[in-house]
Amino acid sequence: MxxxxxxxxxxxxxxxxxxxxxxxxxxxxxxxxxxxxxxxxxxxxxxxxxxxxxxxxxxxxxxxxxxxxxxxxxxxxxxxxxxxxxxxxxxxxxxxxxxxxxxxxxxxxxxxxxxxxxxxxxxxxxxxxxxxxxxxxxxxxxxxxxxxxxxxxxxxxxxxxxxxxxxxxxxxxxxxxxxxxxEISGQPSVEAKNISFSYDGSKKILDNLSFTFKGNGLYIIKGDSGAGKTTLMDIIAGLYKPDSGKMLICNKDPALNDIGGLVSVIPQDVYIFRGSLAENIHFAKPDMPIEELVKIASSYPFLSFVEDLPEGFDTVVGDGNRAISGGQRQRIAFAQLLLKNSPIWIMDEPIAAIDDETRKLLISLIHSCAQDHLIIFCAHSNIDEKTASQIVCLGEKQNEYH
Ligand SMILES: Nc1ncnc2c1ncn2[C@@H]1O[C@H](COP(=O)(O)OP(=O)(O)OP(=O)(O)O)[C@@H](O)[C@H]1O
Ligand SMILES: [Mg+2]
Missing domain, CATH: 1.20.1560.10 (ABC transporter type 1, transmembrane domain)
Known part of the structure; x- marks a missing residue:
């Protein structure tokens, strides 16, 4: 017109x-x-x-x-x-x-x-x-x-x-x-080349630390409380950049490159978002329909506690809603890890708050998954070290390898 x-x-x-x-x-x-x-x-x-x-x-x-x-x-x-x-x-x-x-x-x-x-x-x-x-x-x-x-x-x-x-x-x-x-050609790898790190510029938490984890397997990082295990995990995940030296994940610097697809983390303090449990596991694999994910997650024996909740995976957790225990949070984090299925897993004290029976279940799961994933397991104790491909000690015994 x-x-x-x-x-x-x-x-x-x-x-x-x-x-x-x-x-x-x-x-x-x-x-x-x-x-x-x-x-x-x-x-x-x-x-x-x-x-x-x-x-x-x-x-x-x-x-x-x-x-x-x-x-x-x-x-x-x-x-x-x-x-x-x-x-x-x-x-x-x-x-x-x-x-x-x-x-x-x-x-x-x-x-x-x-x-x-x-x-x-x-x-x-x-x-x-x-x-x-x-x-x-x-x-x-x-x-x-x-x-x-x-x-x-x-x-x-x-x-x-x-x-x-x-x-x-x-x-x-x-x-x-x-x-x-x-893009990653060959085996996954995590390499620390003479890395040093300090939070305040004076006290060195990590001092000239080097190690090479190459190929799938279980790699343990040991150390007393305060030795710097969580700090090292954060550097591997790219949250902190070392003051000197180099950290390489599949030959990429995690502080400069996006490595979110290569690495999954169970942090020491697992955070659960406000929302349903189904939504909390959905962000591990957002491209899959939520119903399918719930179906898969329902088959994980370590998530059996969800069946006892009034609304199962639809139970809303987080502030002002139903609270779930620290151990249950860690189990949800395990489910996220399995669903995302990235080549490298970082676990910071992942079974510290879990009961003996589930702990045994998860440890055997970690051992079987270590065959086709590079798993970095960080703990004071409670995992059989004989099965580890390599152990790195932090703290006073830093750079002592097994
Ligand atoms: N954000 C921060 N700012 C300053 N100092 C920190 C920070 N986080 C940790 N530290 C210090 O760095 C040191 C190493 O802490 P880290 O959490 O890495 O130890 P850890 O080995 O994981 O201990 P734990 O076994 O108790 O978890 C500790 O002395 C701690 O006080
Ligand atoms: Mg820690």
Whole structure:
């Protein structure tokens, strides 16, 4: 209709049509610029929103810790800071949205004003009839309508693109993990080359540590409490970069490369997200339907405790909901590890909180999985060291190998 209307208007009186729409391209240019800015602000806005939500969630799930250490003020300040950032970003977004409304209003009203002014002059001079003048005014609406709404549609599109980009980044993570596994040629390996690490720059937790774990098998990292086992696990997982020396996972530096697809971790303190148990195991393999994962997980004997929960895998756990024990958390972490099935497993005291019977079950599972995975098992004791491919001691006996 817009195209037909504009063709008709040109055919009836080209000069009147030109003057009427003289401002429209300029107005469209302004709205394009404003939309560009809105797109950028919106991209930042979704990031800030995500940050502020996760900080809030973290605060809620750590309320007992926050209370026991009396750090409410600090925690609230942290939340307040992100909320202020969010407010600032929302205000900026609102400002540019209002500006867009004004710009669109101008696209809507300028042509009408110009038409009424110049058209009336033509009628006065007898160049067009009053009837044609009124009829053409009606036609204007067909052209003005779309040119007013187009910028709003572009604005909505920009917002969708910003949100989609975020979703795409999450998808990329799961694609990356497949690519990473395809890329490793030969056996998986974990290599530490003279690594030293200190948290505060003075006390060395790891001092010139070297070892090479090559190929599938069970590799044990031993050491007294405070010897640096968890620190080493965090360096292997790429959470910390050593002060000197090199850590290589399948010949890649974990601090510089994304190795999420190659490595799975059971941390010393297993974290369970607020949500159902099914959702908690789903993030280990997000590309598989949740029902299928639950079916597989139901067959794990070490997850038999889930059957006793009122709603099985649909039981919601986490803050304010049903609490599950430390041992049960570790078992969920085992299920995540098995479902993700990456080539390298890192386990930081994975069976410390588990009863004797389940412990035996999990140890035999670890031994059988060590045939086709590189498993780094970190513990004070409680695993048969004779079956280990290699043992590394930390602390006073560092660099003592077996
Ligand atoms: N985030 C941190 N900041 C500063 N120092 C830390 C931090 N985390 C650990 N440390 C210190 O580093 C040393 C090694 O800690 P780490 O947790 O690696 O030991 P660990 O061998 O895992 O002990 P455990 O067997 O008790 O789990 C300890 O002295 C600890 O106090
Ligand atoms: Mg530890």
């Amino acid at each position: 817009a195209i037909i209307a504009i063709v008709y208007l040109i055919a009836v009186n080209p000069l009147l049509c030109l003057i009427t729409f003289i401002y429209t391209p300029l107005g469209m240019f302004f709205t394009f610029k404003i939309n560009n800015k809105i797109g950028k602000i919106h991209a930042d806005n979704v990031e800030i929103k995500a940050d502020s939500l996760s900080i809030f969630e973290q605060f809620l799930s750590c309320i007992p810790i926050v209370k026991s250490f009396m750090i409410e003020k600090k925690a609230l300040l942290n939340i307040q800071r992100t909320q202020q950032q969010l407010l600032k970003s929302n205000m900026k977004l609102a400002k540019f949205n209002s500006l867009l409304q004004v710009a669109c209003g101008a696209i809507n009203s300028f042509p009408r004003v110009l038409y009424l002014g110049f058209g009336a002059l033509l009628v006065f001079n007898g160049e067009i009839t009053l009837g044609l003048f009124v009829a053409m005014y009606d036609f204007l609406g067909y052209v003005i309508g779309p040119s007013t709404y187009l910028p709003f549609m572009i604005q909505k599109l920009n917002r969708c693109i910003a949100s989609l980009n975020r979703v795409e980044r999450l998808n990329e993570l799961s694609l990356n993990s497949k690519k990473q596994i395809e």
